[in-house]
Amino acid sequence: MKKSLLFAAATAIAIPFAQATEFGTLLTDKSTLSFVSKQMGVPVDGSFKRFKATLAFDPAKPQSGSTSFDLDMASIDAGSQEANDEVADAKWFNLKQYPRASFKSSAIKPLGNNRFELHGALTIKGTSKDVVAPASFKQDGVNGVFDGAFTLKRLDFKIGEGEWADTSTVADEVQIKFHLVAAPKR
């Protein structure tokens, strides 16, 4: 009993280091995609509940990694029910016409010390923009954990048109934060 436990512990420690692991399966229930918008100087937290991602990342060869994201925009939680109803509108995300948003990486640049720069194209509401997100990687048991954040300008994507284009109430800058947990590829 004791022996087998020891053995299990030893393999659990050994496995991540024994082979060059490529992380390839996003654990959606452990990952979060959140954002912080500012209304009248007040930070309001929001998140997306449903998203899919494909990913291939080997910490030993970060440059050759890649990832792509697909977001179900209707799964937004913008902080309150009133806000959720509002952002479905054509002036905001126009969910009827653009139910999904996506991100496709073009390059991953290692910055050293398990830090990276994720480059790619972000498409929201039919508009694509190149974005750069600094991210960090760490290993948690057998899984790989990526954390990162970047700021986008909502008006670049026409998120909030008409009266809402006024940035004195809702700020242009929106901070996007991701916490992604991926399992090794099998």
Add this chain to the structure above:
Amino acid sequence: MSRLDTTAYTRTAIVLHWLIAVLILVAFPVGLYMVGLKLSPQKLAIYSWHKWAGMTVLALMVLRLIWRMTHRPPALPDSMRPLEKRLAQLVHWMLYLLMVAVPLAGWLFSSAKGFPVVWFGVLPLPDLVGKDAALAEILHAAHEVLAWTLIVLVAGHAAAAIKHHVVARDDVLTRMLPFLKRIGS
């Protein structure tokens, strides 16, 4: 010294009384008006101003309560019956209580809704409770009921003050509103 000075309200007391009164008399109708608005940038702005005015009341109340603890207000005129005096004092204490409880409930409510309060858009205030929809509903009801209770008492309080001036013709109103005395004489 002022603990014994029982003939007049100090200037501090008068300024605080009217500053807070004006803020409440603006915050209340604004509160009623804003909840019916369709979501718009203006609605967000008005909500913020409502919260900022209310938080200012709360901050001023700290000063006002310190004043009240260190000073004795002027005695009520002897022409008043003991029961009237007791009633006036009871209403004053309920007003003090509500002037703190109403903005406090608003702040709690805002926190429970997941909206931190940033005073005048510059000073972030701590969240008093975590985001909790069920609690937010209770706190909303509390904020509304307490605000209405406050305003009903204020109406009675103001009516009584005017009655002092025009019916009893004593100095109760003029000692809180000294400029009335000046234009009256």
